[in-house]
Structure formats: C-alpha cells, structure tokens
Amino acid sequence: MTRRVTVVTAVHGPSARFLPDAYASLCEQRLPGGWDWEWLIQQDGTTDEIRPYVPDDARVSFGQGRPGGPGVARTIALARAQGAYVKVLDADDRLTPGALARDVAVLEADRTVGWTTSQALDLLPDGSTAGFPGNPDDGPLERGAVLDHWKRNDFRAPVHPATLCVRHELLMALGGWMALPASEDTGLLLALDAVSRGWFSAEVGLLYRKWEGQVTGQASHVDPVERAARMAVAETRARALAGFGWTYPTAPADSPSTA
Numbered sequence: 001m002t003r004r005v006t007v008v009t010a011v012h013g014p015s016a017r018f019l020p021d022a023y024a025s026l027c028e029q030r031l032p033g034g035w036d037w038e039w040l041i042q043q044d045g046t047t048d049e050i051r052p053y054v055p056d057d058a059r060v061s062f063g064q065g066r067p068g069g070p071g072v073a074r075t076i077a078l079a080r081a082q083g084a085y086v087k088v089l090d091a092d093d094r095l096t097p098g099a100l101a102r103d104v105a106v107l108e109a110d111r112t113v114g115w116t117t118s119q120a121l122d123l124l125p126d127g128s129t130a131g132f133p134g135n136p137d138d139g140p141l142e143r144g145a146v147l148d149h150w151k152r153n154d155f156r157a158p159v160h161p162a163t164l165c166v167r168h169e170l171l172m173a174l175g176g177w178m179a180l181p182a183s184e185d186t187g188l189l190l191a192l193d194a195v196s197r198g199w200f201s202a203e204v205g206l207l208y209r210k211w212e213g214q215v216t217g218q219a220s221h222v223d224p225v226e227r228a229a230r231m232a233v234a235e236t237r238a239r240a241l242a243g244f245g246w247t248y249p250t251a252p253a254d255s256p257s258t259a
Helices: 013-027 070-080 099-109 145-152 168-173 184-195 224-244
Strands: 003-011 035-044 060-065 085-088 113-123 139-141 165-167 197-209
Touching (some): 003 013, 003 070, 013 035, 035 070, 060 070, 070 184, 085 099, 085 168, 099 197, 165 168, 184 224
Parallel strands (some): 035 060, 113 197
Antiparallel strands (some): 085 165
C-alpha cells in the first residue's frame, strides 16, 4: 500500500504564477519505496484566476473557499489530506531535491519526534540565494527550545516555519494553523514545540522566494500594534499547552511521563 506525504499549499491571486515552479520542485522529489506525495492546493478565495496554474496531475487536488488568510486555507485543505505526514509548501517557494525524503526518514526513524524543519535560503529576484544566521545544530530540538529562542530574539524563531513537516495526527490535535491574520505558521510551530520534540536538518530544504508581492513584505505585516497582539496570542497558547503537561507521544497509562 502506498504511503503518502501530504503537501499543503495556500494560494491567492498574486502568488499563483509561482505554482509551476513549486510543482517542478515537487516532481524532483525522490521518496523511499512505497511512498508518494499528494499536493493539496487551496485558494484563499473563489475567483477563477488560480485554476489555470494548477497542474494536470492525479496527485494534485485543488480547492477553493471563503477568504480567511493562509492559515484558514491550509487548515480547510486538511479535509482532503490522506498522508501520514503533512508538509508545508508556500505557493511562491520551492523545495530542494531530497527535502521530503529527509523529512520522512527522520519521522519514520524516531516516534518521539513530532515535526521536522530544515535550513532555508532566501531566493532573491536575481536568482541568487542568501542564508539565515543563527541556525541550530543538525539534530533534535527539545521541547521549549524554539519558544525560548523566539522570546529572547525579538520573536524570531531559530527555525523557519515554512519548512515544517508534521505528523498528521499531531497537527489535527492542535487544530491546524492559528486563526491569525499573519504569523499563523509561527503560532503553530510554537504550539508544536510546547508539546513535542522537533528536528532540524542543516541541509537546505527550501528556497524562500523574496518578491514585491509577498504578504510578509507588506506594511501591514509589521504594524506594531497588530504584531504585538499576534505575538502575545501565540506565546500565551504555547505556554498554556506546555503548562497542561500533555506531550506527544503520550506516555502509556502505566508508564511515567516523559514531560
């Protein structure tokens, strides 16, 4: 029986033109025997401008819905997800060769790891790339490590949430992406960090496109009042989850907790 990795992409009009590049990067992936990927493209809206960019591939499904932001689009797409693991791929980004296989290898090898991330490079308009400072060492990320770093470094996580791959059941248990106008992926990352161990791969797994129309480049994204509110909600949720003591995987009833 084929096992799947579900790749989830939220898309809106301005970013639709990059979908062919994202698709090409998916087609370059080579997964272990018995594995394949499915790609759930979910439009944040119901216009006709996205469908022409959706590939004609049986592994690709396209959905639409009321506008609510990328977190809402990704979460509603999960109704179609059949994979054991869920991988994020933003419409304007590209996976590097081997990225999915490395995610699968880590999650298959260690049940105590709930999610993975990897090194990302900025993909600049001229085609060149630039790295991010401060990446952690290759290997496991213990619970609370991401929140601690994020809090100490002006709300900057040590790993990029756009590289996330997560166990399907864990993602659903946490309710998918946060209901925020932005930073919904960081909020999910902090929640995952609160309840489970993660993993960081030092190999580059994502090319993060920088372009004039991206949402994170708009003035509204850095509005100080909204940003402070987003950060407060994300932190409060993560600390509440950590305080409840629920962890993934849950220890058997007759075993001591590993929290």
